[in-house]
Amino acid sequence: MKNRWRILENKIFVRWLTIVSLGTMVLLLLFFITLFVSSWPAIKANGLGFLWGKTWDPVNNHYGMYPFLVGTLITSFLSLIISAPFSIAAALFLGEYYPKGVIPGIFRNVIDLLAAIPSVVYGFWGLYTVAPIVSKIELAFHLPAPGVGIFTASLVLSIMLVPYSVSLIRQVISMTPVNLKEAAYALGSTRTEVITKVIIPSNISGISAGFLLSLGRALGETMAVTILIGNSPALPHNIFSPSYTMASVIANEFTEAVGEVYTSSLIEIGLLLFVVTTIINLIGRLIIKRAIA
């Protein structure tokens, strides 16, 4: 009797797992289909020119998303580059040097807490604290000095990315096989050599996965970037120029968008953001595979 119950229990459990995992896939597929159907009027009206059009003019129903695409890619990669050294350092500190203990525990929780701060708070903190500092830097370079722009947005975004990459990278680093490390020490390696020649190379796929996760977050981040990027759909002249991202234009204009082609064009941006994120993820995975092989 008890055995039969346990078998049944197992069956229910497996069934549930299957339903949930299939459900996620179906949800993603439905998501894509819905976006595609809703953006069809815009795809018809705008044609392929939507991809490289540089004008966004809702008054005259003329739409091009090129500046938004450029802004999204620049801010995402720039923030990833800024955050990478800090993420690696924090992950090594917590995963290799001090994996246990009270103070590292506090440190770890503080980093995790960075992810719990609402992005609107990051946004306004950036606007009132970071932007004035960036403005002074801009003045020093004799540039227009509004403070908001690509650099400010990327800087704040990079802080937001740190907890995502650190939590994953710390775990893979702490799981480096001990015999590998001990072998390296036995050959007379210093700790620095163990880190650069053993720990990082042997965990390169996990580390890349951590960065890929945070890149996905950067591509989709909306609120903080919208507050800080300057929302100007022009191609940037330099790193301090105001710009605009795909997620920001949707957040800014969707609520008040009236008219079929206008609404639909914003949804088309959503569809393309989905496509861009997927492509970047696939490329990232390919690079990781190469790195392992």
Add this chain to the structure above:
Amino acid sequence: MKHSIFKNLALAGVLAIGLSSCSSGGNSSDQNANADADKQLLGAGSTFGNPIYTKMFSEYGKTSGIQTNYQSIGSGGGIKQLMNKLVDFGASDAFLSDDDNSKCPAPVVEFPTCLGAVVLSYNLPGNPELKFTPEVVTGIFMKTITKWNDKKIAAENPGVSLPDMDITVAHRSDGSGTTFIFTDYLSKVSDDWKTKIGTGKSVNWPDGELGGKGNEGVAGIVKQTPGTIGYIELTYALQNSMVFAQVKNAAGNYVKPSIQSTSLCANGDIPADTRISITNANVDQGYPISSFTWILLYKEQNYNNRSKDKATNLVKELWWMIHEGQAQATPLNYAPLPPKAVAAAEGVLKSVTYDGQPILQ
């Protein structure tokens, strides 16, 4: 093992409850069969009007027992919700265009509830109070005037020492009624603006101008950066004690934006359907960048099996808003309706019917 399965079942239960409560939330308008439901009204739209509407509905609810749930989802969203008959009334910062009006499933009427104004706020050393002509405002926002000590600005501001500084322009990046009012004004005072940029809730701004999200976003950029100018709602500027400019109106007077000078603009002739843009109004002491904000409802209230009681409750509440409710405006920095506008709004509400019979006798 047993433990984890119960955990999963519990999780599934929570999910199911969550999903079912989500779906029942969307159907709440179907449940108005009983008398209690007749006392619950639902509105959606303008974020600009949200503070005053919330206050008005709470005051009215105290005496009438009517509960009004107002969702400030934006004017465009309010219009869509009304078109889909999901709300009893919509609220919008711009009246319906003829195009939108023809898309409604049944005739919609609209009337103004109060007024708002858009002010030009700036950040200059010493924060002098500046005077702008319409040409200067257009020039700054079209980037033909790029320095603060430009002759055109100096000519209108004798005695003010204007710095040799680049003008940084900030505008609202989110689609908003504020942008609509401002670009509507610029289109009226400048043909160049009308043909090159036009009127809209989001427009194609000249290159290099900054966009801030919401009044607080624009205000943030203006406060942070010397030499910046941006446009902001009057209510927000008053509440945050920001500096703003006087603007020369169509009558040729410089007028400081205020609740009084905004109200004055609406005391001209108003058409029976109240669909009028009052920006650049030719009123002696009226501030020219002013506008109504509207409430929209179906002219024939018998739709979706609505009861006559519900329709009557709705129209009575709206009637209260344009009369007793107006007392709430000034304390919240909104401009109340002047007598001529109230008369026009009364006419609109009297035209609302149930089964073809006027609701208000």
